Amino acid sequence: MGKTAIIIGATGLTGAILLEKLLNDDRYKTIKLFSRKEIEGMPSKVKQFIGNILELENFKKDFIADEVFCCIGTTAKKTPDKELYKRIDYGIPVTAAKLAKENEINTFLVVSALGSNANSSIFYNKTKGEMELEVLKQNIPNTYILRPSIISGDRNENRIGEKVGLVIFKLLQPLFIGKLKKYKTIKAKEIAQSMINLANSKTSKEKIITSNKIREISKNNKLLKIK
Template structure:
């Protein structure tokens, strides 16, 4: 079976790894990318659309696929304006969920965060919690919201706070045992592996915490 996948956020760390995996996967004949900047990869499978993803609904006519992957996300240092931050990390996933329903796309995956909670006092966690709840309301058949802990790997953009957190977590990770395993740093390739497995196998839809992402990834 030849499938078409849509990726939002293919220029980011996880999204770029996902793109490279899909390009090598014979199950996929076409990968549609929607982003503001080019991924700078030339391949006959890629159909790239350079658009304002904050207005993704305007491109409904191009939004035809079997699966949609939302790998987009910002940071407070990169987007200090809370309204814009909310439009990106909350608005885009919800808009994509709406398009999935409208276009009959039954598989949708979103990278969220382990601490997502709409009642949290922390803006980031509260925003992610709101996003998850509103995406779930769309009742997409195969909906997977991945909740990774701190994502490891090397980014092209500078994230000083995240870099310091990774150093700190590297020291603490061996101490995270039992129920605390879900707080261990997770590699972006692990997240990508889990998404690909979920897209092509039967698994109950829902929120998938970091330790479960790791287990699913081991199936590949």
Template sequence: MGKTAIILGATGLTGGILLRKLIDDENYSTIKLFSRRTVGIKSSKIKEYLIDVLALKQSAKDFTADEVFCCIGTTTAKTKDKKLYKAIDYGIPVTASKLAKQHNIATFIVMSSMGADAKSAVFYNRTKGEMERDVLKQSIPNTYILRPSLIGGNRNENRVGERIGKAIMRIINPIMIGNLKKYKMIYPEKIANCMHFLANTNTNTNTNTTILTSDEIQEISNSITS
């Protein structure tokens, strides 16, 4: 019997790529997706739960698996209401971590962001930092927090500022070396590769918490695809 994975955010850019990787991986027999809408992919491995993810705790009985991949996230441009923003970027991952703890799920991998800091004066960074802090409070044996920089790739959304930022980053990426490497734009394929690798790497039996910066995510992905 293969492993069971939960993906939150499978309809997003990184989550969608990760989903396809798990479908192709013979180690997985079941992939549970919790989201508001279907991913539109046919696979015998997929089990979809179409729910209000802001009320994830109502699906506690179904939240059983070997691993949880949390790829949930929004932007201040897309979600201008700060209360709703925090409910998404903080509330969903923290609720998921509590459910994982409740069901003794040993591996929890969550996407955060570069600059996450619970004490930051910047709302975006503070929200991510508070999320990290409260996920870590659950003491899930294998917890991985990924802090990517600006994520490249094409989204089906009109984010003018983000498009401009990506265009600039594509130009300056080659000259960002040394301590600047962690600020380089990273592509969702690299993040998905890293998440997949971490979930399938032998880990210690004791609590193993790892926070990975963007350049470290890139290095792990490059090491397994080279």
């Protein structure tokens, strides 16, 4: 009997790749998408729930699955209003985790960011860190928080400044060795594959995983021991 997966943020870079991978994964019978607008051309395997995901709690009766993949996120440039930013980057993942707990979903994966720290003086890092703490408080048996570095991939949006920054960052990659490995850029497809591998291995309870480990996990779909 195939599994049911929930994806939040399926229209973003990582979420879209994750959706494509799950569509081609025979272990998954149903994929539920929660978003503000419908994605056209989806096969019958996909069930879409459209509405205001800032009020995700309204979807509680349909928020039933084996696994939750939360890839939601915005940027300071796209969402300059800090209150709205927090409702997205903190509010949505936390509400999703609470719904998962209430509906007895035992596997929850969320994409955070390298540098997240609830005690940070930087608003965006602090927001991510507070989100992580609140997600962990739900005590979902198989919780995985992924902290990628700068994410590379083909985006639909035209972010010129980000593209320039990414080129410069890539030129510096050879300098990132040893403990600096976690700062190397990471591909969105590596994050997506890592999430799938983690969801299907369940080696321990709560884990916070940085970019270098995400990359390793994406290459190994067997049972993984994460230090």
